[in-house]
Amino acid sequence: MDMVQHxxxxxxxxxxxxxxxxEGEVPVGAVMVRDNRIIARGYNRIESLxxxxxHAEIIAIGAASQACESWRLNDCTLYVTLEPCMMxxxxxxxxxIPSVVYAADDPRYGAIASNNHxxxxxxxxKWFPQFLPGIMRDECSYLLKRFFSDLRKKx
Numbered sequence: 001m002d003m004v005q006h007x008x009x010x011x012x013x014x015x016x017x018x019x020x021x022x023e024g025e026v027p028v029g030a031v032m033v034r035d036n037r038i039i040a041r042g043y044n045r046i047e048s049l050x051x052x053x054x055h056a057e058i059i060a061i062g063a064a065s066q067a068c069e070s071w072r073l074n075d076c077t078l079y080v081t082l083e084p085c086m087m088x089x090x091x092x093x094x095x096x097i098p099s100v101v102y103a104a105d106d107p108r109y110g111a112i113a114s115n116n117h118x119x120x121x122x123x124x125x126k127w128f129p130q131f132l133p134g135i136m137r138d139e140c141s142y143l144l145k146r147f148f149s150d151l152r153k154k155x
Contacts, residue, residue: 001036003135006079006101009033010135013079013103016043016056017143023048027143030056030080032064032073039076040064056080057088061095073097081140083110083133089117092129099130103140 009031016029020043032040042059046052057080065071074096078084081103084092089111092100100112107114118128 001077005036006132006135009038009077009079010081010101010103010140012038012041013056013081014136014140014143016041017081017140020044020056021143021147027147028056028080028082030060030078032060032076032078034064034068034073034076039067053087055085055088056082057084058091061091061097065095071095077101079135081136082106082144083112083114085109086111086117089121093121093125097129099132101132101135103134103136104144105133105137 012031013029016031017027020029021027025044025047029043031038040060040063042056042063044056045054045059057078060078061073064073064076076097077099078092078097079101083102083104083106084100102112105114111117112131113133121128
C-alpha cells in the first residue's frame with residue numbers, strides 16, 4: 001500500500017479521535033482495513049463506558065471480528081492515531097493482526113516501538129506485527145497535547 005492510501009486511512013482514524021475529543025475522552029481513534037476497505041472503527045470510550053479496556057483499538061478489533069465473523073483478523077491492517085499500549089498489543093497478537101500503522105509515538109505506554117517488547121513477544125508468540133509509525137504524526141500529536149494541556153488548565 002502506498003503512502004497516499006496510508007494517509008487516507010489514518011485520516012479516518014483521526015476523525016474517530018475527534019469523536020473521542022468531543023466526548024471528553026483521550027482523543028485516540030482507530031480503523032480496521034481489509035481489502036483496501038474500512039470494515040470497523042473505534043475511538044476511546046473509557047470514561048463514557050466506565051471500562052478501562054475501552055481503547056480505540058479494542059473497540060475496532062471487536063467490531064472487525066463481528067464484521068468478519070471471526071476473531072482471526074490475519075488479513076487486516078489496524079490504523080490508530082497513537083502507538084498501541086501493552087493491552088492493545090496483546091489484543092492485536094490474539095487477533096493475529098499482521099500490521100499496524102500508527103501516527104504518534106507513546107514514549108510512556110507505547111508497546112510497539114517506544115518500549116521494546118518485541119523480544120519477549122517473539123519468544124512466546126514467535127511473531128510480531130509489522131508496523132509503520134509516523135503517518136500524520138504531527139496532527140495526532142498536536143490533538144493529544146492540546147487535550148492534556150486543556151485538562152491541566154481545568155485542574
